[in-house]
Amino acid sequence: MAQVNFxxxxxxxxxxxxxxxxIFAINPLGYFQHGVLVKYVPENSLSSQSGLTKGEIxxxxxxxxxxxxxxxxxALGKIFLNVHKQNITLITNKAAYDYSAYNLxxxxxxxxxxxxxPTELNYxxxxxxxxxxxxxxxxxxxxxxxxxxxxQLDQKIKLTIIxxxxxxxxxxxxxxxxxxxxxxxxxxxxxxxxxxxxxLVQPExxxxxxELADLITVSKERLNVYGISDIAIRAASDLSGNTYMIVEVxxxxxAELQDLIGKxxxxxxxxxxxxxxxxxxDDIKSVCRNDASCSGIQECQQSQGGYYCNFQFVxxxxxxxxxxxxxxxxxxxxxxxxxGERILSKPLxxxxxxxxxxxLQIDASLKGKTDATSISIRGPGTGTTxxxxxxxxxxxxxxxxxxxITGSLPFKLQIVKLDSISPxxxxxxxxxxxxxxxxxxxxxALIIFIRYRRLVYSxxxxxxxxxxxxxxxxVSAAINWNLDLVSIAGILAAIGTGVDNQIVxxxxxxxxxxxxxxxxxxxRAFFIIFGSFSTAFVAMIPLWWAGAGMVRGFAxxxxxxxxxxxxxxxxxxxxxxxxVSDEHx
Amino acid sequence: xxxxxxHPTQHPTHHVQHEQKYEANAEKGNFYDRHHLIFLLIxxxxxxxxxxxxxxxxxxxxxxMHKDVTLTGGTSLSIFSDNIxxxxxxxxxxTDFPDVVIRSxxxxxxxxxIAVSIETASGPDLLRPAVEKVxxxxxxxxxxxxxFTGNSLSNSFYNELLKAMLLAFLxxxxxxxxxFRSPLPSLYVILCAFADxxxxxxxxxxxGIRISTAGIAAFLMLIGYSxxxxxxxxxxxxxxxxxxxxxxxxxxxxxxxxxxxxxxLATVLIAFSLSLAPTLKQIFLILAIGLVTDxxxxxxxxxxxxxxxxxxxxxx
Numbered sequence: 001m002a003q004v005n006f007x008x009x010x011x012x013x014x015x016x017x018x019x020x021x022x023i024f025a026i027n028p029l030g031y032f033q034h035g036v037l038v039k040y041v042p043e044n045s046l047s048s049q050s051g052l053t054k055g056e057i058x059x060x061x062x063x064x065x066x067x068x069x070x071x072x073x074x075a076l077g078k079i080f081l082n083v084h085k086q087n088i089t090l091i092t093n094k095a096a097y098d099y100s101a102y103n104l105x106x107x108x109x110x111x112x113x114x115x116x117x118p119t120e121l122n123y124x125x126x127x128x129x130x131x132x133x134x135x136x137x138x139x140x141x142x143x144x145x146x147x148x149x150x151x152q153l154d155q156k157i158k159l160t161i162i163x164x165x166x167x168x169x170x171x172x173x174x175x176x177x178x179x180x181x182x183x184x185x186x187x188x189x190x191x192x193x194x195x196x197x198x199x200l201v202q203p204e205x206x207x208x209x210x211e212l213a214d215l216i217t218v219s220k221e222r223l224n225v226y227g228i229s230d231i232a233i234r235a236a237s238d239l240s241g242n243t244y245m246i247v248e249v250x251x252x253x254x255a256e257l258q259d260l261i262g263k264x265x266x267x268x269x270x271x272x273x274x275x276x277x278x279x280x281x282d283d284i285k286s287v288c289r290n291d292a293s294c295s296g297i298q299e300c301q302q303s304q305g306g307y308y309c310n311f312q313f314v315x316x317x318x319x320x321x322x323x324x325x326x327x328x329x330x331x332x333x334x335x336x337x338x339x340g341e342r343i344l345s346k347p348l349x350x351x352x353x354x355x356x357x358x359x360l361q362i363d364a365s366l367k368g369k370t371d372a373t374s375i376s377i378r379g380p381g382t383g384t385t386x387x388x389x390x391x392x393x394x395x396x397x398x399x400x401x402x403x404x405i406t407g408s409l410p411f412k413l414q415i416v417k418l419d420s421i422s423p424x425x426x427x428x429x430x431x432x433x434x435x436x437x438x439x440x441x442x443x444x445a446l447i448i449f450i451r452y453r454r455l456v457y458s459x460x461x462x463x464x465x466x467x468x469x470x471x472x473x474x475v476s477a478a479i480n481w482n483l484d485l486v487s488i489a490g491i492l493a494a495i496g497t498g499v500d501n502q503i504v505x506x507x508x509x510x511x512x513x514x515x516x517x518x519x520x521x522x523x524r525a526f527f528i529i530f531g532s533f534s535t536a537f538v539a540m541i542p543l544w545w546a547g548a549g550m551v552r553g554f555a556x557x558x559x560x561x562x563x564x565x566x567x568x569x570x571x572x573x574x575x576x577x578x579x580v581s582d583e584h585x
Numbered sequence: 586x587x588x589x590x591x592h593p594t595q596h597p598t599h600h601v602q603h604e605q606k607y608e609a610n611a612e613k614g615n616f617y618d619r620h621h622l623i624f625l626l627i628x629x630x631x632x633x634x635x636x637x638x639x640x641x642x643x644x645x646x647x648x649x650m651h652k653d654v655t656l657t658g659g660t661s662l663s664i665f666s667d668n669i670x671x672x673x674x675x676x677x678x679x680t681d682f683p684d685v686v687i688r689s690x691x692x693x694x695x696x697x698x699i700a701v702s703i704e705t706a707s708g709p710d711l712l713r714p715a716v717e718k719v720x721x722x723x724x725x726x727x728x729x730x731x732x733f734t735g736n737s738l739s740n741s742f743y744n745e746l747l748k749a750m751l752l753a754f755l756x757x758x759x760x761x762x763x764x765f766r767s768p769l770p771s772l773y774v775i776l777c778a779f780a781d782x783x784x785x786x787x788x789x790x791x792x793g794i795r796i797s798t799a800g801i802a803a804f805l806m807l808i809g810y811s812x813x814x815x816x817x818x819x820x821x822x823x824x825x826x827x828x829x830x831x832x833x834x835x836x837x838x839x840x841x842x843x844x845x846x847x848x849x850l851a852t853v854l855i856a857f858s859l860s861l862a863p864t865l866k867q868i869f870l871i872l873a874i875g876l877v878t879d880x881x882x883x884x885x886x887x888x889x890x891x892x893x894x895x896x897x898x899x900x901x
Contacts, residue, residue, distance in 0.1 A: 192864075200738065239745050254731065416738035418709070421730040424665045428699055432861040435693070439859050440852040447848045485864045486799060493806045496852060500813050500845040507841040527824075531764045531816040536809035538756035542749035543805065551746075554802045558809075 022474020494561020
């Protein structure tokens with residue numbers, strides 16, 4: 001191979017600068033960052049009180065170094081080796097209760113009267129003020145004996161967590177926070193490569209820009225209140241003017257999305273035909289949540305073929321809503337039930353999305369009262385086992401609380417597309433794409449070599465292809481673009497046109513039959529290149545809107561790719577080829 | 586040539602050289618001059634045949650292509666597992682879901698099954714429990730993927746994407762006219778781009794390939810790729826008349842153009858055989874068919890039409 005002395009022209013320097021900038025944008029420092037990333041810390045938990053926050057990177061726990069998720073799982077196994085659920089038999093003056101848990105859970109006052117029952121134990125129907133008589137066959141006669149047994153049973157382990165922000169200490173029997181791998185680069189993988197749930201939601205009619213923005217805000221709030229934090233919602237429209245909302249959630253199930261977004265969540269309480277209050281902050285001042293004294297699972301019973309549990313929680317009406325309620329109840333008559341209770345002639349009917357979900361008898365004493373603000377809401381949960389019914393009731397309660405807090409979504413919605421992608425499958429796809437790219441690259445190099453028989457042409461083409469891919473990825477990272485499968489296809493399209501154009505440049509520069517200067521030859525090559533650039537560019541534009549932008553990723557990466565090609569890589573390449581040709585001639 | 590006839594005494598040596606070269610070229614030129622219409626015939630027959638096929642297809646099915654669930658509406662369920670028998674699954678599901686299509690996604694290096702994909706027009710609420718019954722366990726978000734598109738949405742996707750294709754074709758045509766400014770050569774390019782889409786469409790229809798949203802994107806890519814070679818050919822032929830003979834210009838453009846298309850074709854064929862994701866596989870397949878078509882159409886039809894145009898206009 002002939003020795004090629006080439007000097008760097010300004011176009012090549014520009015390419016080099018872009019390459020370095022792209023590497024910074026992609027920020028592969030994640031490869032060097034050891035540890036696990038804290039993804040979620042529940043509010044008002046022991047974890048949050050210790051100072052642990054989302055986004056910190058854990059590097060060690062109880063003197064065990066942690067550099068990956070595997071290390072983290074191992075560490076958990078070692079630390080909580082002896083922590084397990086234990087059987088507890090609690091005998092009070094009323095009944096005997098058997099349960100299995102990490103801790104005793106209940107709390108008592110100095111007279112051993114029960115003052116607190118954790119929500120997980122609500123299904124046992126323990127009532128407040130029952131007195132504790134014995135725990136696990138040990139008689140309890142005073143508070144110090146109770147405390148002794150409680151400390152024995154409570155398996156709280158001291159966790160010393162070292163993060164990149166400091167040291168956190170907390171006592172727990174299991175970690176309440178969740179972690180994930182530290183992202184290796186700033187490249188964001190789309191849902192079909194990373195896994196997650198995606199819904200395309202269509203409102204009942206075409207919305208204006210501001211209406212769509214409102215809808216997105218309320219939907220985000222609803223998902224946040226429910227407890228889902230990793231959300232991306234954006235507006236979309238298609239060529240026919242239809243408006244959509246695209247909701248992407250990593251880690252939620254499609255069923256949850258369906259319940260939370262697919263339904264408008266219009267809650268209304270009526271007495272007869274009169275509306276008394278609706279969901280949302282105007283009528284409902286507050287909703288009792290996570291407070292055992294006013295919300296929880298009340299009782300579980302066996303029924304045909306399974307179990308059902310009832311949940312109950314209290315809501316507090318605003319003064320205006322309470323006033324309205326008083327006005328309506330004032331007009332009702334008083335009836336007598338078969339049990340001798342005095343109730344009003346009409347019940348309080350609760351409707352969710354125009355379907356009756358509950359009907360509450362109103363005590364006669366509330367007739368005409370305009371300051372009765374607390375209302376108790378009930379509902380069921382079912383399952384084949386008691387635990388399943390319990391969990392189902394808990395989930396239903398959470399959803400109903402969410403709807404009452406955030407109010408109804410401003411428009412009726414319909415989920416027209418629902419996708420859930422497994423992260424395992426996505427990972428396979430990523431590996432596969434890299435393999436295919438490698439194979440294709442080798443093929444290109446081989447063909448170029450066969451055609452021109454000079455490495456001095458093959459190698460620069462390979463280099464340019466690599467450079468284009470790197471810069472496209474850099475731009476994607478910088479604009480936070482989600483790389484999905486169609487985006488990857490777009491990158492390939494751009495690379496393909498790029499190689500084509502480089503072949504044109506090589507052939508033009510080698511054209512001995514023409515007496516133009518090298519500069520002029522390159523200029524003529526660029527006429528062809530610019531022609532192909534323009535046609536590809538305009539062909540991609542309609543894809544931005546078509547089909548609610550579902551294949552938009554394709555258009556975006558193609559356009560980025562061909563622009564990078566025409567303005568950055570091909571000028572540098574033509575300078576290089578020019579120098580090679582000069583030497584050759 | 587005219588010079589050497591008029592002034593033989595002034596440039597004797599050059600005259601002889603010119604004449605020898607002229608005779609040699611005339612031999613070559615005559616072959617192409619006489620037979621270039623055959624090169625035109627093959628792509629024209631293909632184009633007419635493709636159009637006829639698509640018309641018949643439209644009358645039989647009401648549409649211009651077979652569509653998969655992303656364009657007709659329905660569910661696509663992928664299970665991440667290495668030991669599900671596709672034949673057993675198909676037999677079990679066929680009665681309730683007569684339109685079900687089941688595929689096995691295998692690792693390209695080992696041939697081992699990585700996942701199984703199930704497609705049907707029915708909704709996920711019906712498909713999922715039926716599949717779970719057959720495989721004997723419950724599916725969750727870790728080990729399975731599910732995509733559901735409602736009927737009306739997929740219809741609107743389909744119409745949108747067709748509209749996008751028409752628009753893209755239109756914009757591309759405008760750009761071509763601006764580039765070359767001569768109406769007839771521009772028209773030839775547009776006609777060839779049209780053939781480069783219609784012929785592959787007829788081919789995929791013939792083989793019963795079901796097009797997805799990604800497949801339509803592939804046809805859009807074809808517009809870009811196929812037009813490249815036509816632009817190259819037209820530029821060299823029209824704008825460089827002062828350099829060499831027409832046939833030589835066509836010949837040199839062909840050398841460059843074939844390198845371009847063969848490189849792209851090799852890339853796409855390798856990507857097709859190595860790819861796992863059905864989305865990508867379909868894109869590469871359509872591109873491969875389109876590129877092969879492009880070779881025949883550009884160097885058969887476009888070249889012959891341009892030659893005809895130049896001969897009539899007296900361009901040499």
